[in-house]
Amino acid sequence: MILRRPSAGEISSDNGRKTPLAGESLESVPWYKRIPLRLHLALLTALMVAIAVGMVVLVTYLAVSSALTANLDQQLERQASVLLERADESLTPSELEDEIATFKSYNPLTRVSISPPGWAFSSGDPIPIGGDFIDAGDRSAQTIRTVGQERVIAVRDDLGFTVVVGQDMFELRQLTSSLGSMLMAFMALGIAVSAVAGVVVATAGLNPLWRLQRAVDYVTRTDDLRPIPVIGNDELAQLTNSFNAMLATLGESRQRQAQLVGDAGHELKTPLTSMRTNIELLMMVYRPGAPNTISEQDRKELEHDVLAQMEELSRLIGDLVDLAREDVPETVSEEVSLDAIVGSALVRVRRRRPSVEFDVQTIPWLIKGDEFALGRAAVNLLDNAAKWSPEGGCVRIRMLQLSDSWVELSIADSGPGIPVEDREQVFERFHRAAEARSMPGSGLGLAIVKQVVLRHSGSIKVGESADGGAEMIVQLPGYPDEP
Structure with a gap:
């Protein structure tokens, strides 16, 4: 049984079903208001975990991707700086070709191009320079850009030597893609675990409410106003204390009502009995053919007594009505x-x-x-x-x-x-x-x-x-x- 507070458009019927108010059908109630409270809590927990894990995954992915790209940039920048220093010592085209061949023998995945100052051509691979050079200190400037699947860095010194190195980013992007897939799998696993944990936590958290509901059903079914046992000192325990206080007040009210009815019955019995006796006596006197056994004075006294008893009874009933009215809180x-x-x-x-x-x-x-x-x-x-x-x-x-x-x-x-x-x-x-x-x-x-x-x-x-x-x-x- 799922305990849920009826929404503003519902009332609870005797069989526990959620019944819409007058003029409103069950289909008109929004679907999210018909979801059990336990599922509400589980979905809310899963949503909160999904948002937290998603933010962690996104930040982690961006941080790792940026770190890998920065690491590649540093590696290419070091390679370009070494080639720039070597190019200052090798000015002939054949020496530049040898230097480039030696470099590529150690870095087969890197393309390189060197342009000495005043040359109309460059040695090495055909890599376009492009981009705006930015001062990098040490009498050099550089530019960093991505061309297609290749990361390209160009370095130029103050004499005009330009070294351009580039490396394919396929492996880097494959690595970041694998990392993203792993993080997404981790997020999905985290959401699934959080959903299960939400159901477990919601079930455990709602157990006291179900216990309170069973107690309320027991009171409704048996009319037994004994207090409900209080477990712990949390909000649910305070709710149970409040419910026990309500039961105590209801018990006192019922006791006062029973006392009022009992006392009223006792107090009404005496004037009713006396009035009935006097009325029966008067009926006997006025019955046709009955002997006149009492005097006129006694008859008048009987009539006076009946009127006085009726007035006393009327006053007693009025007092009872006033007392009952005072028992009901008025606004x-x-x-x-x-x-x-x-x-x-x-x-x-x-x-x-x-x-x-x-x-x-x-x-x-x-x-x-x-x-x-x-x-x-x-x-x-x-x-x-x-x-x-x-x-x-x-x-x-x-x-x-x-x-x-x-x-x-x-x-x-x-x-x-x-x-x-x-x-x-x-x-x-x-x-x-x-x-x-x-x-x-x-x-x-x-x-x-x-x-x-x-x-x-x-x-x-x-x-x-x-x-x-x-x-x-x-x-x-x-x-x-x-x-």
Whole structure:
């Protein structure tokens, strides 16, 4: 199995085949995107080696060819210089012929021509001089050129003696051709070896990815969220660590979901059972022909109890929905006024708790976040404080700027307060103290508040108010609302 990330125009189907996106056929995907990753790596390795070996072969060929040509030039230049020195001592044509014959007896592959100053002809082989002479020092000048398959060097001294030597380059070119063929064979062998090595390296390098893929397939197939063993400390090990962290987060989310469902089922069971009993009793009373066994007062109390239980059930379901919403990460982020949110929440709570006084001192403060979630948290805090305050009690709301980027919102009530040992547990889901069992509520309000505050990078803690009640202290980031 080849592990490859689907391209931008593909998705992976359940059977592992690469399926194009809507409106795009498999044939429209470029061929190079359909090549397996292992072959991609092997081809890339072979290409890189081919480029490197090709550059080495080219440089080697040019360097060796230039060195052989330079060596031939030096040899011909030495021969021409020796003949030029000998020609200065031999001025007669017969002596020049003898000198040339002696030279060619030792150098049978070299042609030579000598032209003394003032002569209208030259002795030796018919070699055209040609080319522009360049000063070579030692009172001489020379020219070097290639005529057909022959390398020709002409040397002239300051007296006018000219010596021209030439040698066929067939053997030299044959040698360089053999060298080029050998280097090309070496390059082909290197590419083949690099391709095989690329496949081996790609296979070995992708083994951890295949192991990770098998682990992912196992999680998908069995729903087992156990962490994957981490081997080494390289990038693939870091990828495995990241995947394990994702599995851990998924496991925690699943555990919270299961806990929420279990707690919700437990909490919903009590009001549903009580409401069902009361409804069945009312149905028996209103059944035609049934004896009237309860008084009018008892009937009204039953109806009141049913309505109260329905309201409690509705509130519990709303809290569960809010809590589930807070479990899902939200991206809503806008600039909102915290003091305006507190004021809006205060209007709603005052309507429900008219017997409690509210002492409010706020400051203009802006925060980036979810206005709906912050409003729900403020309502829960104020409603909780008003619920625990006695009739005629006072709920004190204060906003205090701690720094240029932090504000503190404190809400103190006049109730019995929260014991120190219970202050951390009040933010747990469905937690209700023993003295709160007789009061309406689901035990989810403060849990929702904590989740909202944490999602806005803030903090919340429980303290004691000046008159012995409870004080909720919330710290949130933001900045002052400048007029």
